[in-house]
Amino acid sequence: MTAVERFPHRLTLVAGHYGTGKTEFSVNLALALAGEGERTALADLDIVNPYFRSREQRELLEAAGVRVVATSQALADADVPALPAELHALLEDRTVRAVLDTGGDPSGARVLRRYRPRILKEDYQLLYVVNAARPEVRTAERSAEVLRAIEAVTGLACTGLVNNTHLCGETEAEDIREGAALAAEVSRLTGIPVVCHTAEARLADRLGDLNPFPLELRMRKPWE
Numbered sequence: 520m521t522a523v524e525r526f527p528h529r530l531t532l533v534a535g536h537y538g539t540g541k542t543e544f545s546v547n548l549a550l551a552l553a554g555e556g557e558r559t560a561l562a563d564l565d566i567v568n569p570y571f572r573s574r575e576q577r578e579l580l581e582a583a584g585v586r587v588v589a590t591s592q593a594l595a596d597a598d599v600p601a602l603p604a605e606l607h608a609l610l611e612d613r614t615v616r617a618v619l620d621t622g623g624d625p626s627g628a629r630v631l632r633r634y635r636p637r638i639l640k641e642d643y644q645l646l647y648v649v650n651a652a653r654p655e656v657r658t659a660e661r662s663a664e665v666l667r668a669i670e671a672v673t674g675l676a677c678t679g680l681v682n683n684t685h686l687c688g689e690t691e692a693e694d695i696r697e698g699a700a701l702a703a704e705v706s707r708l709t710g711i712p713v714v715c716h717t718a719e720a721r722l723a724d725r726l727g728d729l730n731p732f733p734l735e736l737r738m739r740k741p742w743e
Contacts, residue, residue: 525715529613531644531646532646533548535647539648541621544734564631588606607634631673652694679713685717720734
């Protein structure tokens with residue numbers, strides 16, 4: 520299944536708890552869409568966390584044909600509530616498939632509230648990233664609680680769940696299956712469907728029944 524088939528909406532908004540891998544997923548999704556010939560953009564809307572921002576992969580993304588929308592370079596490493604003016608134009612350009620990478624938790628996702636009237640006019644999906652390896656949201660009840668809080672502050676309904684359970688380079692197939700079970704329980708509690716499971720290519724042959732969306736680890740820790 521292609522990325523376009525998995526994620527058919529023009530706007531993909533990505534939200535979730537800190538450390539669930541939202542940015543890794545967002546970067547890989549943007550690259551996959553561009554690789555399938557789509558005019559693609561990635562908007563870095565994380566104005567809360569100074570680490571693991573998708574803008575760090577600007578060179579890679581732009582080389583692949585992905586337009587990167589982020590705060591100015593002068594503010595690239597600052598934790599300030601500054602948003603790119605060109606985001607408005609991006610939301611209105613219906614010839615572009617855009618991935619919006621938000622900050623973690625309700626506080627980070629709150630930025631979407633500002634653009635809610637514009638987003639509601641577009642073909643969008645709001646994906647909530649689930650990661651069973653994160654202690655703060657490893658129960659379905661807690662994960663669902665964070666999801667509902669994000670919906671409340673953004674004024675947008677979550678439309679799909681992404682199981683992105685990982686332990687960075689130490690992830691094994693069993694970890695992803697544990698995440699699949701958690702995502703299924705979150706889906707049962709919220710009524711929101713699981714739209715995909717992610718996995719590195721090295722694990723794909725052990726997860727065929729999950730039909731995983733392939734990831735290549737791009738984001739690095741600040742000390743790496």
